[in-house]
Amino acid sequence: MSAIDDLPPLREVIATHGLSARKALGQNFLLDLNLTAKIARQAGELSGSDVLEIGPGPGGLTRGLLSEGARKVLAIEKDARCLPALAEIGDRYPGRLQVIEGDALDIDPLAHLTPPIRVAANLPYNVGTELLVRWLTPPTWPPFWQSLTLMFQREVAERIVAQPGSKAYGRLAVLAQWRADARIVMSLPPGAFTPPPKVSSAVVHITALPKPRFEADASVLSRVVAAAFNQRRKMLRAALKGTATDIEDRLRAAGIKPTDRAEQVPLEGFCALAREVAKG
Numbered sequence: 001m002s003a004i005d006d007l008p009p010l011r012e013v014i015a016t017h018g019l020s021a022r023k024a025l026g027q028n029f030l031l032d033l034n035l036t037a038k039i040a041r042q043a044g045e046l047s048g049s050d051v052l053e054i055g056p057g058p059g060g061l062t063r064g065l066l067s068e069g070a071r072k073v074l075a076i077e078k079d080a081r082c083l084p085a086l087a088e089i090g091d092r093y094p095g096r097l098q099v100i101e102g103d104a105l106d107i108d109p110l111a112h113l114t115p116p117i118r119v120a121a122n123l124p125y126n127v128g129t130e131l132l133v134r135w136l137t138p139p140t141w142p143p144f145w146q147s148l149t150l151m152f153q154r155e156v157a158e159r160i161v162a163q164p165g166s167k168a169y170g171r172l173a174v175l176a177q178w179r180a181d182a183r184i185v186m187s188l189p190p191g192a193f194t195p196p197p198k199v200s201s202a203v204v205h206i207t208a209l210p211k212p213r214f215e216a217d218a219s220v221l222s223r224v225v226a227a228a229f230n231q232r233r234k235m236l237r238a239a240l241k242g243t244a245t246d247i248e249d250r251l252r253a254a255g256i257k258p259t260d261r262a263e264q265v266p267l268e269g270f271c272a273l274a275r276e277v278a279k280g
């Protein structure tokens, strides 16, 4: 018996269902149920919330989320081999687990969820950043989610919480801190996973603010920030050349020196620049 429920230990689940890890699917499993319950607790008060989980795999975090009281978990998993193991979890928590087989990048989960909604995931590394950017850049705010509790490679986690002037500061920091609060809440060594990845990981907890910190259009801001940091060593007047006409004037109007580099511009500056660029 495992510590958090009366389902079999995850090593046994993996052996029973033949879930050998596949690199192409970013499969590094968490098998310690006390650890998955701890991650679930970082997601906040779950009892009144639906939780969207991407990539449940054999279900370690899913079990953590359900044992910690999630009202419902909607789990999207690409690997059909995991479905029987997840069905056993569904039987243990009747009516509280819905599994959709498919690619999280193609599935709109909203029809299956009732607010308040939290997102929690040990993300497949190959799709993690893309999902995060989508969740942070919907056209309107607040988003469908209250919080995101996500495992990333440590280096990516540091980019999300980075401050201007640091090497890690870039597109992820600007987008995450524009309309949300982001902090690293747990660090995990490679040995916490089976098989162990090459690098350390960290859990980031992101809470949606009721309103963006500064006004800007999400798609314009995304475009400006992507261009600025794509050539981060260049001066902004060069890096942003193709973004809008008269870019030097717009930079100055936003209070940014055209000779500055992206790394030096705070969030407020990028939002002001996005407003200038949106003027057409």
Ligand code: SAM
Pocket (backbone or CB within 6 Å): 025, 026, 027, 028, 029, 030, 031, 054, 055, 056, 057, 058, 059, 060, 061, 076, 077, 078, 079, 082, 102, 103, 104, 105, 121, 122, 123, 124, 125, 127
């Ligand atoms: N949550 C499990 C855990 O913590 O042990 C598994 C985490 S593993 C890092 C990533 C999981 O995401 C795998 O189960 C993998 O099959 C799944 N996955 C990979 N790409 C996916 C995609 N595009 N959509 C949905 N699931 C995906």
